[in-house]
Amino acid sequence: MIAKKSKVSIIDVAQKAGVSPATVSRVLNKTARVSPELTKKVLSAVNELNYVPDPFAHGLKTKRTKSIGLIISDITNPFFPELARGVEDYVSSVGYSLILCNTDAKVENEKRYVELLLNKRIDGLMFTSLRVGEDVIKSLLSDGVPCVLVGRKPENIEGLIYVVTDNYKGGCIAGEYLFKLGHKRFVHVSGPLDNSAGRERLAGFIDALKKHKVKGKNIKVIEGDFTMEGGYRSAREILRLNPLPTAIFFANDAMAIGALQRFWEEKISIPDVFSIVGFDNIKVSSLVSPPLTTISQEIYKIGQLSARELIKIIEGEKGEPIVLEPKLIERRSCRCIK
Amino acid sequence: MIAKKSKVSIIDVAQKAGVSPATVSRVLNKTARVSPELTKKVLSAVNELNYVPDPFAHGLKTKRTKSIGLIISDITNPFFPELARGVEDYVSSVGYSLILCNTDAKVENEKRYVELLLNKRIDGLMFTSLRVGEDVIKSLLSDGVPCVLVGRKPENIEGLIYVVTDNYKGGCIAGEYLFKLGHKRFVHVSGPLDNSAGRERLAGFIDALKKHKVKGKNIKVIEGDFTMEGGYRSAREILRLNPLPTAIFFANDAMAIGALQRFWEEKISIPDVFSIVGFDNIKVSSLVSPPLTTISQEIYKIGQLSARELIKIIEGEKGEPIVLEPKLIERRSCRCIK
DNA sequence: CTGAAAGCGCTTACAG
DNA sequence: CTGAAAGCGCTTACAG
Numbered sequence: 001m002i003a004k005k006s007k008v009s010i011i012d013v014a015q016k017a018g019v020s021p022a023t024v025s026r027v028l029n030k031t032a033r034v035s036p037e038l039t040k041k042v043l044s045a046v047n048e049l050n051y052v053p054d055p056f057a058h059g060l061k062t063k064r065t066k067s068i069g070l071i072i073s074d075i076t077n078p079f080f081p082e083l084a085r086g087v088e089d090y091v092s093s094v095g096y097s098l099i100l101c102n103t104d105a106k107v108e109n110e111k112r113y114v115e116l117l118l119n120k121r122i123d124g125l126m127f128t129s130l131r132v133g134e135d136v137i138k139s140l141l142s143d144g145v146p147c148v149l150v151g152r153k154p155e156n157i158e159g160l161i162y163v164v165t166d167n168y169k170g171g172c173i174a175g176e177y178l179f180k181l182g183h184k185r186f187v188h189v190s191g192p193l194d195n196s197a198g199r200e201r202l203a204g205f206i207d208a209l210k211k212h213k214v215k216g217k218n219i220k221v222i223e224g225d226f227t228m229e230g231g232y233r234s235a236r237e238i239l240r241l242n243p244l245p246t247a248i249f250f251a252n253d254a255m256a257i258g259a260l261q262r263f264w265e266e267k268i269s270i271p272d273v274f275s276i277v278g279f280d281n282i283k284v285s286s287l288v289s290p291p292l293t294t295i296s297q298e299i300y301k302i303g304q305l306s307a308r309e310l311i312k313i314i315e316g317e318k319g320e321p322i323v324l325e326p327k328l329i330e331r332r333s334c335r336c337i338k
Numbered sequence: 339m340i341a342k343k344s345k346v347s348i349i350d351v352a353q354k355a356g357v358s359p360a361t362v363s364r365v366l367n368k369t370a371r372v373s374p375e376l377t378k379k380v381l382s383a384v385n386e387l388n389y390v391p392d393p394f395a396h397g398l399k400t401k402r403t404k405s406i407g408l409i410i411s412d413i414t415n416p417f418f419p420e421l422a423r424g425v426e427d428y429v430s431s432v433g434y435s436l437i438l439c440n441t442d443a444k445v446e447n448e449k450r451y452v453e454l455l456l457n458k459r460i461d462g463l464m465f466t467s468l469r470v471g472e473d474v475i476k477s478l479l480s481d482g483v484p485c486v487l488v489g490r491k492p493e494n495i496e497g498l499i500y501v502v503t504d505n506y507k508g509g510c511i512a513g514e515y516l517f518k519l520g521h522k523r524f525v526h527v528s529g530p531l532d533n534s535a536g537r538e539r540l541a542g543f544i545d546a547l548k549k550h551k552v553k554g555k556n557i558k559v560i561e562g563d564f565t566m567e568g569g570y571r572s573a574r575e576i577l578r579l580n581p582l583p584t585a586i587f588f589a590n591d592a593m594a595i596g597a598l599q600r601f602w603e604e605k606i607s608i609p610d611v612f613s614i615v616g617f618d619n620i621k622v623s624s625l626v627s628p629p630l631t632t633i634s635q636e637i638y639k640i641g642q643l644s645a646r647e648l649i650k651i652i653e654g655e656k657g658e659p660i661v662l663e664p665k666l667i668e669r670r671s672c673r674c675i676k
Numbered sequence: 677c678t679g680a681a682a683g684c685g686c687t688t689a690c691a692g
Numbered sequence: 693c694t695g696a697a698a699g700c701g702c703t704t705a706c707a708g
Binding site for chain 2: 047055066074078081092099287
């Protein structure tokens with residue numbers, strides 16, 4: 001039987017159990033020792049009456065809602081569903097709810113949501129983009145609002161917990177891999193460069209190539225935006241390059257897939273013309289053709305871990321920053337040209 | 339400036355404005371006439387103090403949270419992000435929040451979420467799958483919980499509002515199209531047949547073919563499950579058929595894409611060997627190769643409309659069922675064999 | 677360990 | 693139209 005809108009209150013339970021409401025509250029919240037006998041009586045009364053505490057009354061005192069907000073740019077970007085799923089699975093396993101907020105990475109929207117969520121007395125906030133600016137987070141933090149940052153490191157915010165993949169290393173792996181395949185001319189379509197994840201992937205890629213003495217003029221960087229549409233557009237820019245590169249590293253899969261579509265339309269065969277590496281390993285990257293070689297992040301796990309840390313913080317424990325390892329996933333979008 | 343956890347209460351506002359708390363409440367909630375002078379005083383006090391009503395105290399009386407629950411099987415299934423985005427955009431535009439619930443289409447999970455959401459005093463529920471069974475919805479409805487069903491018609495629930503695409507017609511369009519292309523042997527990989535959307539797409543497809551005198555033995559039906567993995571598995575079954583079909587209609591794009599992957603692995607060239615039609619027109623269907631011909635639903639719009647109807651109901655208006663038209667989107671996965 | 681009572685911050689009959 | 697007061701259903705000092 002599904003719960004009806006319950007009308008039984010803590011007073012009913014107290015009466016049935018022959019104790020005071022205070023005692024009922026204490027056993028339910030484990031907020032003080034109660035003798036085993038009374039505990040038992042209370043519990044069975046709760047059961048019989050199918051009592052569920054009223055969240056409003058509860059919250060009025062405790063200020064807790066058992067919900068967290070997840071702020072993302074767009075759930076329609078294939079990176080986020082996996083992340084959201086990881087988050088939701090974890091929070092729901094501990095009795096919390098997930099409120100989804102799409103901001104399209106716009107400052108105003110992000111601000112609006114943060115206010116809305118705060119006004120609704122959300123228990124914690126998970127940021128993936130951070131358009132509001134680090135100052136806002138700082139003030140949130142100093143107001144005691146639990147926050148975690150997902151997918152990149154905070155630049156200069158003391159004590160902000162984050163969960164990321166080692167983006168610099170991921171960039172290195174991509175560079176290393178393409179170099180070993182014998183490529184000489186590279187393009188990197190980066191993420192937005194106001195974003196540390198984007199900058200680190202770029203830096204890693206370049207450093208790896210430099211280590212092998214690839215000259216600067218053979219490494220072009222095009223600033224991208226992490227969207228499919230952006231990737232599609234970048235493909236056109238790439239095709240204008242002279243000489244053409246033979247290897248392209250996209251800072252995420254979404255852009256790589258957008259570009260792949262463009263190349264397909266132009267009848268440019270991949271990997272014959274260009275070898276392509278993405279980043280993220282989103283689900284679709286194995287479904288496009290050719291299946292995309294990519295640097296994988298464990299997106300689902302990032303979601304879970306972020307949720308775990310956030311809830312730790314909410315419940316008064318100390319969270320800890322987490323850095324996961326990127327991994328090369330070889331599929332069909334690259335070829336060896338040695 | 340982002341709101342701090344506000345400590346100003348309705349009493350502070352009342353004092354500043356020189357009125358009673360009741361008056362403040364009345365102007366804020368527009369729940370009774372208040373003279374223009376007092377209204378003005380209250381409003382400016384509210385502004386100066388940056389007052390935001392406490393949702394707990396408010397809810398304790400009104401029982402409203404301004405949040406709704408969206409129950410889906412899996413946000414990772416590419417149909418749902420677009421839907422969720424439509425829902426979220428609408429609800430956030432009217433000050434509500436969206437709570438995301440992934441059930442993997444399992445009864446227990448669905449039940450658990452419904453209870454959880456009810457206990458949290460969610461204002462309304464949006465169902466996409468309906469594993470809990472129609473009885474549960476019936477009792478929800480009779481308890482006065484606002485609900486809407488998305489993506490299919492309720493079978494025998496009086497007064498349940500729904501938003502759907504005309505699935506039967508969609509099936510017809512697919513059948514008609516493949517027949518006109520000259521195909522003679524068809525396979526339909528259906529949705530789950532305990533689901534009316536699945537059954538209707540199937541029925542439309544078959545009826546269209548029968549209308550053209552296609553014989554029953556030339557139409558095979560394989561029951562699917564609307565997942566990519568399911569589509570992938572169905573491809574193997576199809577390849578065992580003798581004689582092979584020349585046309586396949588998948589009841590959704592996710593399954594078609596799963597099958598496409600399998601065919602790619604087996605080096606079976608599409609559309610040379612099979613002509614394939616999907617259903618939904620999810621975003622990725624234009625990115626796979628070949629780009630998928632499909633019967634489109636306006637997923638984002640379905641989300642928006644569902645949200646609109648749900649909120650109507652929550653706010654005491656009457657919702658209305660909505661049926662949208664399916665449309666054929668021709669891409670590259672079919673060929674004419676006449 | 678337990679209970680009586682105050683109080684969280686609103687809303688809403690009830691009077692006027 | 694406006695205010696004083698009760699009450700929504702809990703939690704938590706305060707006593708004992």
